[in-house]
Amino acid sequence: MQIDQWTAFIASVSNDAEAEDVLKSGDVAKIAMLAQSRGFNFTERDIEDANLESGALGEEILERISGAMRGIFR
């Protein structure tokens, strides 16, 4: 998997609570299925290549509210 595909996949998941939960579960099989449902042909090894433990994926519901109310800037 390459960065353009990963970037596009994360963008497709953003603000879809159920899809975000699948992503945060770290279950590579489920994430690969989610990706396929969004038109991305990722293997389980592709998902393992993305380090889901680090990065900015760990939002809880309170942060999801803050994030959604955040406006578009940091």
Add this chain to the structure above:
Amino acid sequence: MQALWTLADRMRAAGLTPPAPEDITPFANIKRFHERWIADPAFRASFPSDPARLASAFDLRVDPEEMRPFWDPRTREAIGLRKAEYAPVAKRFLDFVGRLGRHRNQEIRSIQPDDPRFAQWRTRQIYRLNLEVGTALSPNPHIPLSFELSRGCSVGCWFCSASPPKLGDVFRYTRENARLWRDVLEATRHVAGLAPTSICYYGTDPFDNPDYERFTRDFSEVHGEIPYTSTTLPLRDVERTRRLIARSGPNRLRFSVLSVGMLNKIHTAFTPEEMLLVDVALRNEGSTQSHQMNFAGRAREHVKTYQRHHPGDPLIDTPSCRSGFLFNLVDRLIRLSSPCAPDDRWPNGERVYEEAYFDNGADVARILEDMIARHMSTVPSQQRTLRFQRCLQFESTAEGFNLNSRYLRQRFKNLAATPFMGRLGSLVDSGRHTAEQVIEILGPGCADILNHLFRMGLLDDEPVAAGSGSLIAIH
């Protein structure tokens, strides 16, 4: 004077369905409860033991039981396991904020500079940053344009990533300045296209400029909408702020809050309904949002204070939201920059590619074209020595090579059409060859792969110090 709109008007103007009229007050009250919960550690400590009394003491007009998922982690867990449900009003509120979030993402996805060189450069910056700091579910907008209407800032937040000087000159709306402003906006529209997601502040506070609203009105006439505003001074002139709230659509206005006391005053000055579309960024000590505070800019000079706000390892994310051109109208300065992880070289979390000064609108058009030509090539420079971005580790493999960042491993394989892949990776990793030389060694067939690596933001394009490179120099 622009009309002051109702909340429903402002949401419809943004293409969003407003909440049902009977939901506006409940939603506004839930949002206010949420702000108190996030900001106030004493409130968080005492609320669960006596919710009704605390809600009343803070004038929070919510049913604590309906709010339970927001303050009781066990209830949240039960909802996650589908053993409990949100109260209907809380569910509708979450749907509402979900719509706002999706609207924000659509706005970000719509950002596309008109100039194809600029557009491709910005995309490369997005990929490179995602490899440096991770791909966030809340995407960085990488806005192409930003404008500062004063020099420095009167607030002086200890954590400010832009680390500006104290407030100096302010760009007032004189006849001459208004003409220059229009010329700058028109020149930027030629390269960026309509750019309504721009900002008219950065290392400045909008309300330090008494004419901010006049400038933003001109901006909206050229770029289609009033720009996004973030201020730490919503209480300096409450009526001025109130007028700005009434003109600001969803995802268009933010108050930065520095203390619980400041939040108290905001909650006193503005009604919950007025604040429903205002983002409140809680930067105070004890806020649960403290973990989002970057170790960049002035925070790097206040390590102990930073550690109080953000115990543990510092957050190395980027504070910047800009991949493009910043204008300071006081100094008549144009800077081309892009977000990066803050470090000793780029402590503010922004790479600066070039700076130049202008006198008039014609200068601006010429400088923008020059910077685009110098820095936004759509293929790798034939002369510059090739390297991978320094956030990437090269790994030679039996199949070809991998490029590993902290967040993603990318595999590049020797295939029938690209039998040279592993060798190409080694040549780039050696840091001793230009694109021209690599093509000479491996043959013309590798040019497409070099172009691909370049477009993915994998080849080093970090600015080099003045005088040390022919492609990129900081003037």
